[in-house]
Amino acid sequence: MTKQYEFHNRGLPLLLVMPQMVIVVIFFFWPAAQAILQSLFIQDPFGMSQKFTGISNYVALFNDKTYFNALVLSFAYAAVVAFSAMVIALFLAVQANKKIAGQTFYKTMLIWPYAVATMVAGVLWLFLFNPNIGVVAYYMKHTLGINWNHLLNSSQAFLLVTVAASWKQIAYNFVFFLAGLQSVPATLIEAAAIDGASPIKRFWRITFPLLSPTTFYLLVMNVVYAFFETFPIIHQVTAGGPGQSTSILVYRVWKDGAVNLDLGSSSTQSVVLMVIVIALTVVQFRFIERKVEY
Amino acid sequence: MKRIVATLIAMISLVGMIAAEPVTVEFWHAMTGKNGEITQSVCDQFNASQTDYKVVPVLKGSYPETLNAGIAAFRAKQAPAIIQVQEVGTATFMATKGAIYPVYKLMPENGQKFDPKVYMPAISGYYSTADGKMLSMPFNSSTAVMYYNKDAFRKAGLDPEKPPVTWTEFFDAAKKIKAAGYQGGFTTNWISWIQIENFNAWHNQSISTNGNGMNGKLDTVLQFNNPTTVKHFQTMYDLSKEGVFIYGGRENKANPLFQTGQVGMHFESIGGYGSMKAACKFEFGVARLPYYADVKGAPQNTIIGGASLWVFMGKSKPEYKAVAAFFAFLSKPEIQAYWHQNTGYLPITKAAYDLTKSQGFYKNSPGLELAINQLNNKTPTANSAGLRLGNFAQIREIEDQQWEEILAGKISVKDGLDKMVQLGNAKLREFEAANK
Numbered sequence: 001m002t003k004q005y006e007f008h009n010r011g012l013p014l015l016l017v018m019p020q021m022v023i024v025v026i027f028f029f030w031p032a033a034q035a036i037l038q039s040l041f042i043q044d045p046f047g048m049s050q051k052f053t054g055i056s057n058y059v060a061l062f063n064d065k066t067y068f069n070a071l072v073l074s075f076a077y078a079a080v081v082a083f084s085a086m087v088i089a090l091f092l093a094v095q096a097n098k099k100i101a102g103q104t105f106y107k108t109m110l111i112w113p114y115a116v117a118t119m120v121a122g123v124l125w126l127f128l129f130n131p132n133i134g135v136v137a138y139y140m141k142h143t144l145g146i147n148w149n150h151l152l153n154s155s156q157a158f159l160l161v162t163v164a165a166s167w168k169q170i171a172y173n174f175v176f177f178l179a180g181l182q183s184v185p186a187t188l189i190e191a192a193a194i195d196g197a198s199p200i201k202r203f204w205r206i207t208f209p210l211l212s213p214t215t216f217y218l219l220v221m222n223v224v225y226a227f228f229e230t231f232p233i234i235h236q237v238t239a240g241g242p243g244q245s246t247s248i249l250v251y252r253v254w255k256d257g258a259v260n261l262d263l264g265s266s267s268t269q270s271v272v273l274m275v276i277v278i279a280l281t282v283v284q285f286r287f288i289e290r291k292v293e294y
Numbered sequence: 295m296k297r298i299v300a301t302l303i304a305m306i307s308l309v310g311m312i313a314a315e316p317v318t319v320e321f322w323h324a325m326t327g328k329n330g331e332i333t334q335s336v337c338d339q340f341n342a343s344q345t346d347y348k349v350v351p352v353l354k355g356s357y358p359e360t361l362n363a364g365i366a367a368f369r370a371k372q373a374p375a376i377i378q379v380q381e382v383g384t385a386t387f388m389a390t391k392g393a394i395y396p397v398y399k400l401m402p403e404n405g406q407k408f409d410p411k412v413y414m415p416a417i418s419g420y421y422s423t424a425d426g427k428m429l430s431m432p433f434n435s436s437t438a439v440m441y442y443n444k445d446a447f448r449k450a451g452l453d454p455e456k457p458p459v460t461w462t463e464f465f466d467a468a469k470k471i472k473a474a475g476y477q478g479g480f481t482t483n484w485i486s487w488i489q490i491e492n493f494n495a496w497h498n499q500s501i502s503t504n505g506n507g508m509n510g511k512l513d514t515v516l517q518f519n520n521p522t523t524v525k526h527f528q529t530m531y532d533l534s535k536e537g538v539f540i541y542g543g544r545e546n547k548a549n550p551l552f553q554t555g556q557v558g559m560h561f562e563s564i565g566g567y568g569s570m571k572a573a574c575k576f577e578f579g580v581a582r583l584p585y586y587a588d589v590k591g592a593p594q595n596t597i598i599g600g601a602s603l604w605v606f607m608g609k610s611k612p613e614y615k616a617v618a619a620f621f622a623f624l625s626k627p628e629i630q631a632y633w634h635q636n637t638g639y640l641p642i643t644k645a646a647y648d649l650t651k652s653q654g655f656y657k658n659s660p661g662l663e664l665a666i667n668q669l670n671n672k673t674p675t676a677n678s679a680g681l682r683l684g685n686f687a688q689i690r691e692i693e694d695q696q697w698e699e700i701l702a703g704k705i706s707v708k709d710g711l712d713k714m715v716q717l718g719n720a721k722l723r724e725f726e727a728a729n730k
Contacts, residue, residue: 042728045386046393047369132542133550151543152702242698259358260688261386
């Protein structure tokens with residue numbers, strides 16, 4: 001299927017991939033190697049002295065019950081965020097793809113949140129739901145009689161960060177789904193319609209399978225997003241609390257490294273996190289990609 | 295020949311230029327907003343007062359961000375000369391040999407007179423070794439006080455000029471304020487700094503062994519889970535069930551509850567006096583922290599919070615001369631008085647306090663004087679001179695987390711406090727192991 005182009009010169013292709021390789025090496029391989037190295041040491045924050053301690057950082061980490069909780073939490077969080085952000089975005093994309101009045105307006109409005117920085121998104125949600133000054137929290141308390149206090153109620157805190165993180169990602173997913181939907185050949189859908197397939201059947205039998213490359217790409221991106229890029233939302237909205245009930249792995253890495261200056265443990269945690277995300281991505285490519293039709 | 299003369303002239307003028315150029319040192323800080331402007335102004339005043347040195351203040355973000363930037367720069371051998379570090383970082387800086395140039399050495403070695411006695415002991419002690427050697431220059435120091443809404447007091451039938459003195463009176467007042475139609479009676483910021491650290495110092499109770507860690511030994515063990523603290527936390531928890539106490543979040547996140555008039559009383563740093571004044575649309579007063587009358591020795595004195603200035607190693611002699619000159623300038627009574635009166639932070643010298651008093655400043659801002667007096671209430675004891683814990687930021691975080699677990703009813707008050715101590719001690723042992 002795919003066309004193969006051949007370079008007759010060996011230098012040119014190397015030259016062309018070089019900038020990308022340099023970026024990957026400097027910003028990924030080198031820090032990753034540093035993290036692995038640092039995870040084997042205990043050192044003071046200033047780097048004046050360091051002691052090689054082998055795997056003791058890892059042993060300490062896996063003996064920490066709160067770390068195990070954070071691990072479970074992060075998986076649950078990533079699953080909920082990726083699932084809800086994708087389902088809602090797909091639904092909206094399908095609706096916006098119909099021939100309706102004001103289509104451009106809807107699309108623009110739906111894509112808009114993507115332009116909001118994650119940090120700002122966190123602040124927006126915090127202001128709406130802050131139990132002391134939030135408008136929505138006030139409404140819930142005084143009109144609906146719901147005692148909203150995510151500062152102490154861990155389920156509410158989890159719900160809030162999940163909703164905020166999903167909201168932020170819907171716009172991104174929406175763009176890709178919409179593009180995917182537009183590349184589904186209209187002839188196929190029309191043919192199915194003539195054969196008497198209902199709109200729901202047409203969606204599940206034709207559109208959805210043809211969207212699978214997009215869906216797969218978004219699944220990978222959403223999981224990575226939930227694991228790493230939602231950091232500002234957690235930081236702004238709950239700061240990992242109450243207790244440690246919203247301290248996802250990446251938040252702990254930052255907290256232990258940047259605030260608590262425990263570089264050994266922080267590096268160890270980032271190595272573990274890296275392994276998890278690599279493993280997840282491998283699993284996705286090995287098993288889910290088989291079901292994808294390009 | 296002409297050329298040689300020209301070269302010579304050029305060289306001489308170049309040397310002249312170099313000599314005229316002041317020695318420039320960077321000062322990394324975390325002072326934002328109004329306090330950032332005053333920091334800039336103090337540096338400007340220093341730079342204008344002489345021509346040899348120039349201090350350039352650089353805002354690096356929050357305290358942790360500033361600390362991180364400084365440490366990363368130090369590791370890359372690009373450190374600033376001066377860095378502002380929050381009190382929780384004190385033990386970390388002290389324990390690291392060879393990274394910092396202690397102030398008690400820096401000053402005399404770079405031609406500045408240095409008398410540690412001019413500084414307020416309650417402040418300088420926090421940043422000094424057990425034998426009184428000052429390691430960093432106190433910069434912005436504050437202490438915890440009580441703020442109360444005078445309108446709420448009037449509504450609840452309380453005397454707005456007589457704030458509660460003991461905790462019994464305080465809780466009584468809180469209930470009355472709630473009964474008068476307020477959402478709640480009171481809230482508090484900084485559960486760790488105010489309700490554990492200052493609370494224990496104020497009651498002359500030990501927070502940890504080794505004189506709250508101040509004697510420099512690393513085998514410090516937390517012990518603030520004493521009956522007084524347990525009783526205090528139990529009361530706050532019970533009142534939270536009745537809605538008399540409302541939890542507002544960690545750090546200073548409870549401020550809106552007080553500022554929007556939802557609760558009538560609040561605990562916050564005196565450093566927040568300015569923003570309180572700007573935010574509150576009602577008349578408020580500042581009072582001392584309450585105490586339990588049945589605890590012997592209470593009230594003792596409160597302890598400070600805030601930040602101090604540390605000097606990094608690895609700089610040149612002229613740069614250190616610049617730093618020493620800047621610190622001497624900072625310690626001048628008129629500069630301290632300016633800083634104190636404009637930021638609300640406490641003056642670090644007695645002379646600056648006397649000067650401010652003689653200027654009549656406290657007539658309009660009695661809260662600031664009250665905070666100074668509370669800090670200097672009695673000669674500090676081993677329980678109230680300060681607090682120096684390794685991994686201090688983590689310990690405070692553990693306290694915040696357990697307090698939330700207590701309020702959510704997931705753990706009893708006694709068990710929660712025991713757990714704070716137990717988990718905190720584990721962090722202290724880690725620090726001990728890493729710094730042996």
